[in-house]
Each structure stands twice: as structure tokens, then as C-alpha cells.
Amino acid sequence: MTVQSPVRQHITLDPENWSELRELAHHMLDDLLSYMETLRERPVWQPVPDAVKARLAEPLPAQPQPVETVYQQFADDVLPYPMGNTHPRFWGWVMGAGTPLGVLADMLASGFNPNMGGGEHAANYLEAQVIDWTKQMFGFPAEASGLLVSGGSMANLIGLAVARHAQSHFNFRQQGLFGAPARMMLYCSAETHSSVQRAAEVLGLGGDSIRSIPVNDQFQTDIGALEAAIAADRSAGLQPFCVVGTAGTTNTGGMDDLNRMADICQREGLWFHVDGAFGAFAAIAPDLKHLTAGIERADSLAFDWHKWPQLPFEVGCVLVRDGAIQRQTFTLRPDYLKHEERGVAGADLWFSDYGVELSRGFKALKVWMALKVYGVEQLARLVAQNVEQARYFGQMIAAAPEMECLAPVTLNIVCFRYHPGGWDESRLDRLNHELLLRIQESGLAVMTGTRIGGKFALRASITNHRTRFEDIDQVLAAVQQTGKTLAEAEAYPAL
Ligand SMILES: Cc1ncc(COP(=O)(O)O)c(C=O)c1O
Numbered sequence: 282m283t284v285q286s287p288v289r290q291h292i293t294l295d296p297e298n299w300s301e302l303r304e305l306a307h308h309m310l311d312d313l314l315s316y317m318e319t320l321r322e323r324p325v326w327q328p329v330p331d332a333v334k335a336r337l338a339e340p341l342p343a344q345p346q347p348v349e350t351v352y353q354q355f356a357d358d359v360l361p362y363p364m365g366n367t368h369p370r371f372w373g374w375v376m377g378a379g380t381p382l383g384v385l386a387d388m389l390a391s392g393f394n395p396n397m398g399g400g401e402h403a404a405n406y407l408e409a410q411v412i413d414w415t416k417q418m419f420g421f422p423a424e425a426s427g428l429l430v431s432g433g434s435m436a437n438l439i440g441l442a443v444a445r446h447a448q449s450h451f452n453f454r455q456q457g458l459f460g461a462p463a464r465m466m467l468y469c470s471a472e473t474h475s476s477v478q479r480a481a482e483v484l485g486l487g488g489d490s491i492r493s494i495p496v497n498d499q500f501q502t503d504i505g506a507l508e509a510a511i512a513a514d515r516s517a518g519l520q521p522f523c524v525v526g527t528a529g530t531t532n533t534g535g536m537d538d539l540n541r542m543a544d545i546c547q548r549e550g551l552w553f554h555v556d557g558a559f560g561a562f563a564a565i566a567p568d569l570k571h572l573t574a575g576i577e578r579a580d581s582l583a584f585d586w587h588k589w590p591q592l593p594f595e596v597g598c599v600l601v602r603d604g605a606i607q608r609q610t611f612t613l614r615p616d617y618l619k620h621e622e623r624g625v626a627g628a629d630l631w632f633s634d635y636g637v638e639l640s641r642g643f644k645a646l647k648v649w650m651a652l653k654v655y656g657v658e659q660l661a662r663l664v665a666q667n668v669e670q671a672r673y674f675g676q677m678i679a680a681a682p683e684m685e686c687l688a689p690v691t692l693n694i695v696c697f698r699y700h701p702g703g704w705d706e707s708r709l710d711r712l713n714h715e716l717l718l719r720i721q722e723s724g725l726a727v728m729t730g731t732r733i734g735g736k737f738a739l740r741a742s743i744t745n746h747r748t749r750f751e752d753i754d755q756v757l758a759a760v761q762q763t764g765k766t767l768a769e770a771e772a773y774p775a776l
Pocket of ligand 1 (some may be wrong): 432527531556557585597599656
């Protein structure tokens, strides 16, 4: 029997006309670089108008549209309404501002488009190189392992999964927590980032397995309280397994005494995980390094490349001191993923053995390019610059009679409020909340809010390579002016 060849109509997503697309691509890149060059001229943030929201809520597109039209919609309806984090006066939460180099690296990574789960290809060697450099930056030994992940939350999840595996005295991978003879307990300060709690929940430990330890007046884990909690749990028949220290707490930038926490873990046989999402980078700055002393003793360390090093979202990293344990926690080798001696599956190192993701993007390229183009010393100067700016910010507040700092400025975060004097706490909270929103809505700056000791605080977190000292002066003048207007008018809603 002869097989009839079907009439073949080939469909591809490549352009019909490469020259036209090339021209548009150059145009897009030019537009984007101009946008970045002129960021300072635009508001940091502005609300998305209802008309724009309505235009963005479209039916599922069934038919092709010209890419020029779609790009125009992006330019008209998306680009003018950013979150604001690329702007020099964005100091909300903890975010990086991105860089033009990051744009280029992400573009190359998408075009090259390798799957970083594993295999014998050059991109894998770049991620291995980045992990090796990272070990050197934080004083980890050569046998440590690591993985680029989506961010600090995922890095904490991976670190704590390895901790749970390493500390279970039974076959955790087979039995899960049903095999645990006693509840496994984790210790972290009350200032620990919520991603640690989420990790404990996802890992099946549950919130009741977390002991929240109070902090001292420097927002550091109270070491005596930590020791007492571990001892009490042991006496109650529970199994302490992990202590989480934080290098740079989200609220105030507090730096735990990592050496003392490492001592406790060593003595008690516990896993020591450090969440250094942004604060770990103090370790690369000679004048700040002392704040992170002991970070090199962590069993696992989580941090973000998309925060202080300014890489575009998203890229974080986890390091594990004993690489073999990280691998044992995750490795799975079904037939279709058999690692070979030769050929494309022939690499020694498969990143999918070290975490929960199989297919992975080429995040390593932007980290590799940034480390080579800037050098670690320039990144360190950037960290130091932001810390100097935050300290200046704090000094300016301390010098202004109608403002007050609500926490010490240890690193890059300033928590403060407008305080005309003689007001009760609830009224101060309401005034400062309104003040925060008015500054955001004015487009001048973005800070975000938090509570320090129950008091509502404006929180400026400077992890931004575009911020200048003049920006701080300008924003503080606006805070004072707006605070005065609000105090006089008493026109602010209840919280
Ligand atoms: C201390 C700390 N840990 C973890 C995270 C979570 O990181 P990501 O947002 O990259 O998941 C943050 C975020 O700000 C943080 O400040």
C-alpha cells in the first residue's frame, strides 16, 4: 500500500517578513531605552484610569492582529501606568529598579531560550559559574550547591524543604510528615518575612510548627528567648529542627546576630537557614560586612538578585552548604529524564535535581552579565550608597521637630511618621496613613506603610541605583508640607 502525501500547509509563528519585524524590534528597543532614560520626568506612579481598565478587559482574541497594533496598545495603555519601581523615587516594599543591561540580557535569554532543567549545553555552565561566584561572595565552601529561583519566597521554600529533609530521622521522601515521631519545630523572629510562614504551610509543617521569637530594640531575634523556646519544646517532646535568621528584616532592615544564632544551631544540632533576601548583600560591602558576620555559617541562604543588585524581575537564589543534601531532597530520575554519559542529556549537573522546577528559564544570563559588566565592587558601592542615603534620610527626620523615626536605621530602611505633637495615637495613625497615600497619588514618590510597635509608619526602603540625595530632600519637604496641611485641615478618613 502506498501512503499518499497529504497536502501540507505549514504553520509557523516566525514572521512572514523578517525585515519588517527587525525594523519594529529596533523601534521597540529604542522606545524602551528612551523610556528608561527619561524616567525621572514622569510621575513615579499614577492610578490606572477606568477607561484604560475597560480597554484592557478584552474578549479572547481569536484572529491574528498586526504586532504594530498590539505594541501600540502596550505603549498607550500599559507603559504610562507602571508600578513605579524603575523610578528614582520609588522606595516601596523592597524592590530593584532594573537596568538597561538587564533588558538586553533578558532579550538575549529569551531569544536563545534554553531549558535550564539540565543537559549538556553552554547555558548550564553559566548558571554553574554564577552559583560558584555567589558562593565566593557569601563565604560558602566549594562543595555547596545552589539554584537560581524566582525570588526570595521560593529560595526560602527550597532552603526549608532541604532543612526538613536533612533533619528528619526517617525516610521523609517516602513517608512524608506521617513518619515524624514528633512535631518538627521551626524558630524565627516575629519580624521574619511572611514567606517563611508560607513555606512552613506549604511544606506541611503548619503554622503551629513556627515559634515566633520576640525581637530586641534593634529588631534582632532575642537570643535568650530563642534558647528558652528551643529548650521548652525539647522538654515537651517536640523536635526542634530549624532556626531562621534574617539579614535585613523587611519592616526595618534589622540584622540578626547570625553568629550567635549559628552557635545555638551548632550546639543544638539544628539547621540554620538565613533569609538574606536583600540584606545579604551587605556582606559584599567592606564597611557593612560586619553586619552579616556569621552568614557564611548558614546551612542554607536565600537572597534575591532582583532586589539590591537591580536585575529585572524575577531572579532569586538559594545556596545550600552541603550540596549532596540539596540533591537528595529533590532528585527524581524517570526514564524520560535519564541522564546519559554522552549527548545532550550528558551533563553532570542537572538543576532539576536541586529544586521543584523542571523546565527553567535562562535567568543566569542576566546575573552573569551583571557580575561581569559591573563587577562585584560596583554592586557593593551601590549597596553602600543606598545605606548612606537611608542614614541621611534618618538624620533629616531626627532633626525635624515635627517628624520622628520609629525604628533605628540599620541598613537601607527608614520607618518614620509626621508627628505634630500632642496628638493621640489613633489620630496620628490616620494622619500618617492619609499622608502616605497623598504622596503616592501626587506622583512624587512611592513609600509604603507598616506598623512599628503598633504605630502606623511611612516606610522608605531604598534599594534603588537611581535615587540621589536630592530626591530625599525633595520628598521630605513634600512630607512636611502635606503633613502640615493635613494637620491643619484635619481632613483625613478613618483607617
Ligand atoms: C526579608 C525578605 N524575605 C523574603 C522576601 C520575599 O522575596 P520575593 O518577593 O523575591 O519572593 C522579601 C521580600 O521583600 C523580604 O524582604
